[in-house]
Amino acid sequence: MSIWNKIFSSSHPGEVHEHGIRYRLERFQEIVRRNNRVLERIADASEKLGGEYIFDVQYLHDFVDRLGDDVRAIALALNELTGNRYQELLRIVSSINDNLRAVLESRTVAPESEIVLRLDRIGTEHADVTGSKMARLGEIQRILGLTTMPGVVVTASACTQFLESAGLEPLITAMRNTNGEELFELAGELRNQIIHADVQKWLQKKLRRSVRAISKRFHTQYLSVRSSAIGEDEDLVFAGQYLTELGVRPEEICDAYRKVVASLYDRHVMEYRIRHSLPPADGLMAVGIQVLLQPKCSGIIYTLDPTNPDRDVILVSSGFSLGASVVDGSAPVDRFIIDRNPPHHILESHIAEKTTECVINESGGTIVREIEPERRKIPTLEPGQLQNLCRQALKIERHMRCAQDIEWAMDEKGRIFILQSRQLKVTHIEQNNLNIMGPISHEVLLKDLGEVACRGVGFGRVWIADNREENAEDNEMPDHAVLVSRTASPKLAALLPRASALLTDYGTTTGHLATVAREYRIPAVVDTGAASRILEDGRMVTVDTEENMVYSGKVQELIKKQLLQASSYEDKKEFRMLRRLLRNIAILNLSDPTSPDFKAQNCRTYHDIIRFAHEIAVQELATGNWLRSNRRCNAVFRLDIDIPIDLVIIDLGGGIKATPRKTVVTSQHILSRPLTALLAGMTLEGVWKTEPADMDLGGFMSSATRTTALTGPEAARPEQNVAIVSNDYLNMSLKLGYHFNLVDCLMSDNAEDNFIYFRFAGGVTELLRRSRRALLLREILEHYDFVVEGKGDLVIARLKFLDLTRMQKKLEMIGRLIGFTRQLDIHLRSDDLVRHYIQEFLAGSEMPSSS
Amino acid sequence: MSGKKVIVLDDEPIVGERLKPALEKAGFEVETYTESQQVVDKLAKERFDVLVTDLKMRKPDGLEVMRFAKEQWPGIKVIIITGFATVETATEALKEGAVEFIAKPFKIRDLRDLVVRITTV
Structure with missing residues (x-):
């Protein structure tokens, strides 16, 4: 018998609930269960983009099939729950599915977008x-x-x-x-x-x-x-x-x-x-x-010599006016060979006798005309302009992580315009020479610590984010720094596009920061445990996440290798497919349920659909009208309890011992084992004693203006706190103050079926404090043996296979934690306080004071 | 450099393409194939230390290639790569003498470490 059948068959003999309610509750469960699974599948697939794994097209097919089944079932269940109010969701699921199939078949289909x-x-x-x-x-x-x-x-x-x-x-x-x-x-x-x-x-x-x-x-x-x-x-x-x-x-x-x-x-x-x-x-x-401007000159720059990549040179070709003759090689042009290393000495100049140039025709189009004899032998570029051009080209190369072939133009004032940039095709690479390198003589600073989130090579000066916590601003970090941080705080995501590598002490490869690192292809290692302590601020290092090594200084041979084969795995068909699939799947556009755009027809990805369905499903169950009209069916109750949680309980069967027509129950009436355990922890003396803390205006404003991260809190956010229970089962959504707890658990006689899923998200302060609280939750939950994932300020913890006694203890602990963390982010003004409160909780002491 | 020889067979080219450089970096000589018959032909004349093979392929399938390899070169170590759907067959392969099986998707490092381990025993 499945877990779900057990849950629904656990009602006491003789108690018969109205079919309609139970049917709706089953649909709700379906949505919750599949929602969790879809999020896990997406995180799992995103991790594969980091380059650590080998996967094939079959894996992508399976991923799309399973995900499609879950998302379609969610859309169906939502319609069943709401009397088919969201039929268009089914159409959107089909349309996204068509797009995904097209990607798998290498067909080209454009996702819906602006014109x-x-x-x-x-x-x-x-x-x-x-x-x-x-x-x-x-x-x-x-x-x-x-x-x-x-x-x-x-x-x-x-x-x-x-x-x-x-x-x-x-x-x-x-x-x-x-x-x-x-x-x-x-x-x-x-x-x-x-x-x-x-x-x-x-x-x-x-x-x-x-x-x-x-x-x-x-x-x-x-x-x-x-x-x-x-x-x-x-x-x-x-x-x-x-x-x-x-x-x-x-x-x-x-x-x-x-x-x-x-x-x-x-x-x-x-x-x-x-x-x-x-x-x-x-x-x-x-x-x-x-x-289109009429440039003084234009041309092409290669950041490496494609026929001799071992030479450390940049190649520039340049002609007067528009670059057509440079691109198609139809007329003589100036050629320059320049040192790749600053200050970019010009090694060779070949000034051609340029006889023709391509210019804009006044009546439209372009014409080729003769160049006046006195201008023909004048160099198109001066040394300073060439060097400026090289600097810009190398900046692009570094960002794109491979050698570049760039079209450019320059106006009379010497301003450079980039017209196009793409990966340089290097013709002569001896694959074996690249793979088998001599030993690297640079000092090894870190070796094999943590998990690789994105493969590649990056170099730059170490910039430790934790040293700049107060008043940290994006632009403080110099371009191309190696970003090092203790936590994988989502706040750092904004810095990643300018970083050349990322190293964190904590964090997971499925976390938000790791996801963003993969999106920008930044070599990244998380959970090193020690990077921020071992590496000194400002030191030049080379990070090689292919081998999970950090070297002192700039390791030229690794960097060159990266330039020539940066896309060794990213260019593989399977990786391109997965990237394109995830664009139709993982991006979350509907992040704010209070926005007028939070509508079914605005769902563009699977993530949008499950987010939307979960939100509506919870609203559907949690709205007062539905609850009021069903109060007398012996399935919906309000809990009378000393703590201010205003909880409505929906009984799937066997969760509440109630006399007929009673709509208010006390903890004495609760038969649901997990709810009893959780409430025991929540109502322990001292856990609930503080009033909401005062808050500084900055903290509040950052909450008012913040946006939800891509992997942000998908947790349901009902206005009404709801617990859906049976004798063995509990699904509780709690909004307390400004954040959201979700507990989903089964506590049966059979330890193998039992699980606890705990999700915590949101908060009122700025991300830094919220991420401190996430860190605190993570450490506490890990201390109690939970497997914890962090995505932004979202914490997800799971535990399975516990017997009744251990389930009881863990749920009491979760109950205590829910009370303990109610306003905690406001108190977390520094990292030291995180440690303090962790100790306090583990010692079983009281709630933090408001001071 | 160990100089030991590894032959990789998977009908999905990406497997060989990505494993080859990783194993070469660890000092192995590596040949990769997408057609199982070619591997049988190769093994008929040349000894390899390790065979890494997918199971589900057009005939001869991975199991048959493994049997042939074992018959030809009894000392050869075989690692089976398998998709989710073929775990049962992989178990059968283990019974028939494969050293280990590894399920797709897998970490390149894990497979490389495995090859290193079985060749240094």
Whole structure:
């Protein structure tokens, strides 16, 4: 018999509850149980992105299947619970499932998104809607602070809608079932139809409005319209295959958009796709629209010599005006070889006699014209400008963690603009030479401590976050520092994009900080136990999480190796797939239940759906109306007790001994073993004696303005405190002050079935204090043998297989802990106090005082 | 460098691609394959110290490859990689003389440490 059958069959003989209530309660249980499981599955899969594991496509299929089953069941149960009020959730589950299947089959499907996004607001996490070319460019501007041409991206979602509304789907479907010459004929037809298709009015409006805004703001008459294809890092494979239109005038924007979209089906692109085993007919195009200036010069920079990566040099090629001739190699250009190491000495200069240049044509487009003889032999770049260019390129390289191939332009004032950056294809790498390196002579500072959360190599000066706790500001940490911290506090997540590695004393590989480190591909080790004590602030170190080592100084050979094969695992098909799957699964958009956007139709990921369903399910059970109307059914009671918890108890059977029609019960009436044990701990003398503490305004304001982290408190947040019980079972949601406790447990005669799941989240103070409380909870719970996970200020603790006596003790302890931590975050003004309160609790002493 | 020879067989290329550099770093000579027949052909003429093989594959499957390897080179140590669904078969493989089985997904380190351990005994 399953645990759940046991729970529901444990009612006393002769007691028959109304079917409707029980049915609803069962549906609620289903939602809670599957919700927990989905969160575990997501955390588990996210951990696989760190590079420590080998997994295959079958694993991804199983992951998607199991997750889909759980999420669909949650959506169904919610509808059953609410009289089908949330039917659209089922449609959304199917639609997400379709997207996930498309990823598994390497088909390209764009997640729903805005039609137009501003370039300065996107990053690599938007690659599925903006294409990775534009996503990277956005990140270079947003995170690295380098200059790109201002602009917008017309997303893949726009492309899907454009193709659909133009009635082109049947032709695309026909192409999917064709091959050989016939395929190319259909593609030709499709290209033709795209170029002549009507751009729908709504899309025209959006395009024109965006273009007007750009031209007005930047006083420009000309634009560049660039392809940014969606899919398996298409621009790595398809470098330069798609169309870029330069010198587009605002009124020509629709034509340019159509042309760039049509380039998806160019013959050479289709051939390329076939050669790389990608479905030839599937593709989507996001389109970047940017300001185009007439540059003084432009060109390409390679941060390594691709034919001789052992040389420590940077290669620059540069021509006057627009870079077309540099990119296609059609005319002589200047070439420079520069030392990679600062101050970047110029090792070789080859100044060409440049006879032609490409410029914007006044009537639109570009023209190639002759260069005046006196200008032909003038170098395009001065030494200072070259060095500036190198510094910028290395900054990008360091952020992207592999050697880069960058297109750039420079205006008359010497300002550099990054036009595009992608991984440099290095042609001659002897794999064996890279793998077998000589012994490293640098001093080893840390070895094999903790768990690797993300693989890679990073170097920089140690920056210990704990030393700056008070008044710490983001920009205090220098760029490229090795971020070291005692706790894996989510507050540090904001620093990660600028860090070159992360080391923490505590934390888990499934925690929030580890998840963010993987998102930004920052080499990270958590739970080292000692990093913040052993490493000195300001010391230069190299962190190699491939081998879990930290060396003193800059280990050149490791760093070079990383540059050449940074993407050794990240570029594997399976990793790209998992990353794309998780974008449709793990991102939480609906984080605030009080927001007007907290609606079923706004669910975009599985995480949104389970968050939404759990919230609504708890509200459904916990709302006064439902409870009042069912009070007399002998299943819903209010608990009369000395502590201020205002608890409503819903009895699944055998949990309450009540006389008919009684709606208020005392602890004497409780038969539920786990509820009895928990209340025993909560009502112990002294546990509940303090009044809510005073709070400083700063603490309160940070609570008022904070946002929920991606892995933030998914715990149900009912206004009414509710305990759902049977004789053996308890699910209790408690809102106390400003935070939320959830206890889910089974306490039966059979130790093998028993478990305690305890979840704690929220709080009113700023993250630092809340994370201190999370640390305190973690240490206490671990002391009592719980397996504890921390995600942000969320603490999840689990314990299984305990006999009745031990269950009793652990639940009493949890009860005491719930009372003890009621307002504790307000008191936790320093780390020393954490230690103090842990000792106090373990000694079984009283509640903290308000002083 | 131990110079011991490891042959890896899994029809999913990523397994060999990721194991090869990790095992090479630990000093092993490594060959990786995605077709089981190729491994049988190879083992017919060449001795390896360790065979790391997936179970579920087109014929010959992992169990058959293991039997062939054991028959040909009785001293060869065999590690079975298995998906969740084939735990029973893996148990059978253990009975037939595989040293260990490891379930996918697995940590590269764990497998590397395992290979090191069984080759140093």
